[in-house]
Amino acid sequence: MKANRRYAIIVLYCMLFYALLLYKIYNGMLLYQMQPAFFYTRPDVFTWLFMQTGLHQWLLNNAGGCLLFDVLFYTAPAIYFLHYRNSRPTAYVSGIYMLLVNWLYVQCYTLYATNSIEGHLAWLLFPVVFLPKKEEGFALLLDGLRYFFLFFFASAGLWKLRQGGVFNTSEMAGILLNQHKELLTNSPLYWQSRFIVWLVQHQLVSYMLYVSATVMELLFIVGFFTKKFDKALLVLFLVFLVMDYLVMRIPYFEVAPLLLTLYPGLGSYGKGRFGTA
Amino acid sequence: MFVAIVGFALVQLFVNAKQGVVFSPVYHYGMYSGVTLPNTQYEVTEIVVDRQPLQTQNFTPAEWDKICYTVELYRNQQAFNQQLWGTTIKRLLHLQDSTNYTNTITGAGFNGWYKDYLESILHRKVQTVDIRTVTYSFNGTALVKIPR
Numbered sequence: 001m002k003a004n005r006r007y008a009i010i011v012l013y014c015m016l017f018y019a020l021l022l023y024k025i026y027n028g029m030l031l032y033q034m035q036p037a038f039f040y041t042r043p044d045v046f047t048w049l050f051m052q053t054g055l056h057q058w059l060l061n062n063a064g065g066c067l068l069f070d071v072l073f074y075t076a077p078a079i080y081f082l083h084y085r086n087s088r089p090t091a092y093v094s095g096i097y098m099l100l101v102n103w104l105y106v107q108c109y110t111l112y113a114t115n116s117i118e119g120h121l122a123w124l125l126f127p128v129v130f131l132p133k134k135e136e137g138f139a140l141l142l143d144g145l146r147y148f149f150l151f152f153f154a155s156a157g158l159w160k161l162r163q164g165g166v167f168n169t170s171e172m173a174g175i176l177l178n179q180h181k182e183l184l185t186n187s188p189l190y191w192q193s194r195f196i197v198w199l200v201q202h203q204l205v206s207y208m209l210y211v212s213a214t215v216m217e218l219l220f221i222v223g224f225f226t227k228k229f230d231k232a233l234l235v236l237f238l239v240f241l242v243m244d245y246l247v248m249r250i251p252y253f254e255v256a257p258l259l260l261t262l263y264p265g266l267g268s269y270g271k272g273r274f275g276t277a
Numbered sequence: 278m279f280v281a282i283v284g285f286a287l288v289q290l291f292v293n294a295k296q297g298v299v300f301s302p303v304y305h306y307g308m309y310s311g312v313t314l315p316n317t318q319y320e321v322t323e324i325v326v327d328r329q330p331l332q333t334q335n336f337t338p339a340e341w342d343k344i345c346y347t348v349e350l351y352r353n354q355q356a357f358n359q360q361l362w363g364t365t366i367k368r369l370l371h372l373q374d375s376t377n378y379t380n381t382i383t384g385a386g387f388n389g390w391y392k393d394y395l396e397s398i399l400h401r402k403v404q405t406v407d408i409r410t411v412t413y414s415f416n417g418t419a420l421v422k423i424p425r
Binding site: 027114171197 | 285286301306308312316319322323333341345346347353354357358362369370376377379380386387394398411418420422
């Protein structure tokens with residue numbers, strides 16, 4: 001098979017997907033490992049309509065159902081990949097299947113504890129890119145997803161301006177105390193606790209961290225006007241993920257597939273690193 | 278296809294302008310954007326397993342979220358779900374049955390499930406689980422327990 005951009009995207013998508021599967025297994029975050037007993041309704045009209053199916057109720061205390069959902073979700077990208085490898089013209093059928101499975105899984109999964117739907121957005125949106133039969137349609141949707149990703153980050157920065165968080169010099173100190181109150185009280189001698197307390201005590205430093213994060217998010221606006229800085233935005237995005245994990249202890253890795261839209265030669269249409277089919 | 282992308286963008290802008298209820302996959306990303314001042318007091322969840330308090334440092338962030346955030350969500354789910362059902366879902370979707378939107382789990386049911394849940398995270402048998410809420414205040418160098 002001649003390597004083209006679409007093929008490269010599929011391969012990288014699958015690699016990220018299965019790397020995150022390992023991360024989830026390690027942390028006991030598969031549905032089967034969590035076996036939820038209750039759900040938390042969110043203010044989302046689509047989800048309310050979806051909840052009429054009762055699927056989220058059926059999965060409660062249902063080990064077999066949870067395992068089935070995990071298997072469906074975690075085999076879908078491999079099915080699509082194999083289908084695309086063997087029969088490109090009909091691969092969209094597996095694309096539709098993956099999109100459907102992802103929506104069912106993510107809608108249920110994020111109704112249970114600790115899983116925000118915003119953090120799982122990549123799995124909801126990315127399969128849409130695999131639906132078109134023609135390369136032009138694929139490229140257009142990938143570009144659309146790139147713009148969405150830019151908006152996703154830029155709007156987070158704009159919200160900080162609109163809601164005023166960025167104008168409050170003790171903002172980060174307040175966030176850190178609230179975010180880490182359990183860590184600070186049950187593990188006060190741990191290195192991360194000492195680091196957090198240091199940041200709270202040095203409010204100017206922690207405030208600059210917050211301002212830096214806001215500026216970083218706002219820099220994504222540049223991407224609406226040029227693709228010249230996509231590589232730099234990709235690096236900023238990775239820095240954001242790492243800092244979110246180290247400073248906030250928030251594992252936001254599930255949005256990682258969106259970075260594929262910024263990868264030079266992959267995210268932009270035209271002849272790139274992998275050439276055209 | 279282009280029209281669909283533009284439509285998606287317009288719905289996204291509308292949801293951001295309106296705030297409040299969203300429509301998947303259109304959300305707003307305003308977390309940690311509001312003004313947050315350091316509080317004078319903090320309500321801290323303490324989870325004591327077999328008379329030993331669990332320490333965050335011994336768990337990955339994802340594992341700790343599973344342990345601690347689950348308790349907080351359980352505490353809030355009944356009031357939150359019922360409030361959302363009563364004020365919005367029932368009216369907007371013209372429904373009478375709240376079964377799909379509220380939980381039936383009881384306190385005893387949660388305690389039994391949570392014990393098994395902790396066993397799967399800790400990889401050992403658990404005899405007793407005690408969940409407490411303790412008030413702390415920040416004295417400039419540490420969070421200190423406020424005596425009751």
